[in-house]
Amino acid sequence: MPRWVFSFGAGGADGGTHLKHLLGGKGANLAEMALLGLPVPPGFTITTEVCRHFYANGKTYPDGLRDEVEQALVQLSQRTGRSFGDAQHPLLVAVRSGALASMPGMMDTVLNLGLNDVTVEALAREAGDERFALDSYRRFIQMYGDVVLGVGVHLFEDVLDDVKDREGYFADTELSAAEWRDIIDEFKRLVEQETGAPFPQDPVEQLWGAICAVFGSWMNSRAVTFRKLHGIPSTAGTAVNIQAMVFGNMDERSATGVAFTRNPSTGEKTLYGEFLVNAQGEDVVAGLRTPQDITEASRVSTRSERPSLELLMPETYREFIGYCDQLERHFRDIQDIEFTIERGKLWMLQTRSGKRTTEAAMRIAVEMANEGLISRDEAIERIDPSSLDQLLHPTIDADVERDVLVTGLPASPGAAIGEIVFTSEEAERARQRGIKSILVRIETSPEDIHGMHAAEGILTARGGMTSHAAVVARGMGKPCVVGVGALKVDGAVGSLTVHGRTLHRGDVITIDGGTGQVMVGRVPMRQPALSGTFATLMEWADAARRMKVRTNVETPSDARVAREFGAEGIGLCRTEHMFFDHQRITAVREMILAETPERRRDACAKILPMQRQDFAELFEIMHGLPVCIRLLDPPLHEFLPRGEQEIGEVARVLGLTPEALRRRVENLEEFNPMLGHRGCRLAVSFPEIAEMQARAIFEAAVIAARSTGVPVMPEIMVPLVAARAELDYVKAIIARVATAVAKESGEHIGYQVGTMIELPRAALKAADIAESAEFFSFGTNDLTQTTFGISRDDAASFLPTYLQKGILSRDPFVSIDPDGVGELIKIAIERGRRTRPDIKLGICGEHGGDPDSIAFCEGAGLTYVSCSPFRVPIARLAAARAAIAERREFGV
Numbered sequence: 001m002p003r004w005v006f007s008f009g010a011g012g013a014d015g016g017t018h019l020k021h022l023l024g025g026k027g028a029n030l031a032e033m034a035l036l037g038l039p040v041p042p043g044f045t046i047t048t049e050v051c052r053h054f055y056a057n058g059k060t061y062p063d064g065l066r067d068e069v070e071q072a073l074v075q076l077s078q079r080t081g082r083s084f085g086d087a088q089h090p091l092l093v094a095v096r097s098g099a100l101a102s103m104p105g106m107m108d109t110v111l112n113l114g115l116n117d118v119t120v121e122a123l124a125r126e127a128g129d130e131r132f133a134l135d136s137y138r139r140f141i142q143m144y145g146d147v148v149l150g151v152g153v154h155l156f157e158d159v160l161d162d163v164k165d166r167e168g169y170f171a172d173t174e175l176s177a178a179e180w181r182d183i184i185d186e187f188k189r190l191v192e193q194e195t196g197a198p199f200p201q202d203p204v205e206q207l208w209g210a211i212c213a214v215f216g217s218w219m220n221s222r223a224v225t226f227r228k229l230h231g232i233p234s235t236a237g238t239a240v241n242i243q244a245m246v247f248g249n250m251d252e253r254s255a256t257g258v259a260f261t262r263n264p265s266t267g268e269k270t271l272y273g274e275f276l277v278n279a280q281g282e283d284v285v286a287g288l289r290t291p292q293d294i295t296e297a298s299r300v301s302t303r304s305e306r307p308s309l310e311l312l313m314p315e316t317y318r319e320f321i322g323y324c325d326q327l328e329r330h331f332r333d334i335q336d337i338e339f340t341i342e343r344g345k346l347w348m349l350q351t352r353s354g355k356r357t358t359e360a361a362m363r364i365a366v367e368m369a370n371e372g373l374i375s376r377d378e379a380i381e382r383i384d385p386s387s388l389d390q391l392l393h394p395t396i397d398a399d400v401e402r403d404v405l406v407t408g409l410p411a412s413p414g415a416a417i418g419e420i421v422f423t424s425e426e427a428e429r430a431r432q433r434g435i436k437s438i439l440v441r442i443e444t445s446p447e448d449i450h451g452m453h454a455a456e457g458i459l460t461a462r463g464g465m466t467s468h469a470a471v472v473a474r475g476m477g478k479p480c481v482v483g484v485g486a487l488k489v490d491g492a493v494g495s496l497t498v499h500g501r502t503l504h505r506g507d508v509i510t511i512d513g514g515t516g517q518v519m520v521g522r523v524p525m526r527q528p529a530l531s532g533t534f535a536t537l538m539e540w541a542d543a544a545r546r547m548k549v550r551t552n553v554e555t556p557s558d559a560r561v562a563r564e565f566g567a568e569g570i571g572l573c574r575t576e577h578m579f580f581d582h583q584r585i586t587a588v589r590e591m592i593l594a595e596t597p598e599r600r601r602d603a604c605a606k607i608l609p610m611q612r613q614d615f616a617e618l619f620e621i622m623h624g625l626p627v628c629i630r631l632l633d634p635p636l637h638e639f640l641p642r643g644e645q646e647i648g649e650v651a652r653v654l655g656l657t658p659e660a661l662r663r664r665v666e667n668l669e670e671f672n673p674m675l676g677h678r679g680c681r682l683a684v685s686f687p688e689i690a691e692m693q694a695r696a697i698f699e700a701a702v703i704a705a706r707s708t709g710v711p712v713m714p715e716i717m718v719p720l721v722a723a724r725a726e727l728d729y730v731k732a733i734i735a736r737v738a739t740a741v742a743k744e745s746g747e748h749i750g751y752q753v754g755t756m757i758e759l760p761r762a763a764l765k766a767a768d769i770a771e772s773a774e775f776f777s778f779g780t781n782d783l784t785q786t787t788f789g790i791s792r793d794d795a796a797s798f799l800p801t802y803l804q805k806g807i808l809s810r811d812p813f814v815s816i817d818p819d820g821v822g823e824l825i826k827i828a829i830e831r832g833r834r835t836r837p838d839i840k841l842g843i844c845g846e847h848g849g850d851p852d853s854i855a856f857c858e859g860a861g862l863t864y865v866s867c868s869p870f871r872v873p874i875a876r877l878a879a880a881r882a883a884i885a886e887r888r889e890f891g892v
């Protein structure tokens with residue numbers, strides 16, 4: 001019999017983190033904290049399995065659930081000395097969602113459940129504060145009315161606002177007990193009017209209503225969007241946590257707060273958190289009041305005038321930091337903790353692994369490994385390679401003088417420039433038009449996630465470092481500044497005002513999420529560098545990985561960037577990309593369009609010095625590291641002249657009339673250029689081109705070897721080979737030129753000739769091809785195109801539909817299709833090695849920078865991966881993680 005309910009509290013628990021899949025993150029960690037002896041308000045968790053059952057069976061509950069909940073309530077009564085509806089000591093509970101993956105603010109919560117016309121009086125007596133009890137009751141009716149009964153929140157707010165306007169009050173605290181009683185009556189009337197039934201007085205009925213609403217909220221549109229964005233399966237389900245209420249809003253000795261055991265923005269090892277005196281938990285996260293610092297150190301650094309918890313309640317503070325330390329050591333990761341102090345008594349409400357910026361993640365991982373809390377391998381595994389992308393993006397140039405408009409809290413680092421927008425819809429529209437935007441809000445709510453995604457950065461007037469905007473932005477890696485108190489936002493008019501300056505929708509601003517500064521206009525940015533903990537982690541990754549990481553480059557500047565990012569050579573130099581320059585492209589067109597070998601030789605002679613110069617520079621920058629140069633592989637349609645002007649220009653150079661040239665171009669036009677006259681086919685038709693390129697490579701190798709004093713051994717790669725005979729034909733040309741250049745220069749030139757494997761036939765005939773090829777490099781762009789029979793140029797028009805309909809789970813041009821393309825790669829490796837056991841194997845398609853594909857390459861036993869320069873650090877880390885996983889699997 002499955003068990004549906006697990007209790008916790010008072011030094012014990014039925015569950016723990018080992019049952020996370022059933023209890024959800026929150027429930028599992030509450031149980032774990034109870035087991036550790038921390039003061040957790042007692043409660044119980046209804047499992048995620050009940051949620052799955054709920055949706056699979058027309059929103060009904062499994063047999064036995066009601067009995068188990070009843071028993072859990074009995075146990076909860078014993079643990080608290082309170083029971084539902086009791087006129088002396090009523091049990092009040094919070095009902096919260098809790099999925100396996102954290103989905104902050106996406107699902108529903110009901111607090112103060114158990115209050116009714118009778119128990120509210122008991123609460124008033126117990127708290128010695130009638131207004132507090134009545135305020136709690138009206139909050140409950142409002143929350144329950146909204147979440148469970150579907151009565152719009154604004155209707156409740158209107159009632160409250162009417163009373164405040166009538167009496168001329170500004171804050172809720174000015175209302176008298178009698179006025180709260182009137183409001184409660186009004187709220188109850190409102191519920192009856194809207195739902196046709198009185199507000200439920202029976203706590204058990206209230207409880208089942210709340211349980212149903214929380215399970216129901218798993219499928220609300222916010223939660224569905226969030227899951228889609230974060231790749232969380234909708235089948236996972238949420239648990240429901242029912243926990244005795246503790247009140248942070250009972251008096252001035254009560255408080256509620258959140259804390260991170262380390263700084264989630266920078267990773268620095270200092271307790272980092274905020275609290276509010278006399279408040280309920282949601283008040284901190286909602287960011288409606290600006291909170292106080294927990295430690296004195298952070299109060300001083302934020303220059304806050306409000307006292308810290310350390311100063312205000314020193315004993316509770318010491319107890320709290322003790323638990324923080326204990327939890328971090330127990331979970332061996334930064335913890336994000338929620339707590340409440342009820343009349344001086346500390347209660348721990350939640351702990352979970354803290355969301356952090358990539359920069360913080362890196363520092364925390366490295367420092368925890370240095371502290372001996374985790375191993376270096378674990379440190380490497382803690383960092384998602386794709387997240388490095390954030391660090392590899394620009395920040396504001398430190399040398400530039402900043403004209404700072406205003407400064408807020410630095411909630412998520414990185415700088416962003418964009419036009420001001422005031423709603424998520426505007427941000428979405430801007431993105432669709434290719435315009436970069438900054439989303440400016442008073443505060444953000446979970447409804448804003450799509451706008452936050454669409455914008456380059458987020459700026460809010462309210463909220464602290466743990467407000468919704470801050471937490472979500474850090475998770476997304478979006479620059480974010482919050483809590484700019486001086487900012488007056490008028491979204492309806494489309495303007496914002498700060499210190500007397502007004503900016504309008506569409507005006508450009510720059511925000512710096514690392515300092516909290518907001519600047520008008522565009523501020524120059526600087527490229528990132530790998531230093532500090534990033535560099536350390538990369539060193540550890542380099543020590544852990546087996547595969548080499550090369551780069552795909554053709555320009556000296558990209559080659560230098562790649563070297564700085566740690567590239568260990570060039571895996572692909574696409575020589576056709578060296579010709580996109582206007583002056584050169586004419587010479588290339590001349591070369592392609594020439595009608596006789598003589599004319600083509602003339603054109604080649606013009607290009608030779610340029611190519612030689614290019615290659616020499618690349619060899620020099622790579623300073624002895626391997627450099628793999630691919631012979632020309634231009635899809636012809638990318639190079640043919642178009643339009644009157646281009647045709648006229650090329651015709652003049654070629655000594656043809658425009659009409660004659662147009663005819664020649666028409667002759668070369670292809671129906672399927674991707675499957676046409678490209679790759680080695682070009683070298684077969686026009687051997688003069690291969691000859692020129694080989695000469696440029698060898699002469700450059702001689703130049704670079706002389707200038708650097710380091711031998712250069714070029715790898716020459718022949719593209720789009722389907723049969724060994726093609727390779728042999730081109731290889732013979734290369735060999736002839738090598739001999740000639742050696743003779744002319746008097747230098748010995750070592751080199752290798754290999755091929756790309758990018759056609760299924762090449763993969764199948766790999767044993768044969770390896771007789772001639774000294775290396776294989778998998779061109780997975782073309783291999784994917786030709787294996788699926790999906791044109792690279794046309795895929796965008798229908799592949800998204802395939803993904804949407806679930807026919808393909810990933811875009812095979814982004815992440816290797818392990819079953820089909822992957823099988824061809826494995827076949828090629830196995831057959832290639834049969835002929836040439838030590839054959840060098842690499843990958844240079846776009847997949848070489850994709851972490852999942854890199855893991856595939858590790859498993860397949862490739863020698864190296866090659867990717868674009870900005871992905872080199874990602875590939876280094878991904879290769880390390882893949883090697884660690886592989887070692888673990890084979891128990892090495």
Ligand code: PEP
Pocket residue numbers: 572574633758778779780781782783844845846
């Ligand atoms: C490939 O096909 O994977 C490849 C690297 O070559 P290109 O993208 O230049 O066709």
Ligand code: MG
Pocket residue numbers: 719758779781782
């Ligand atoms: Mg290719």
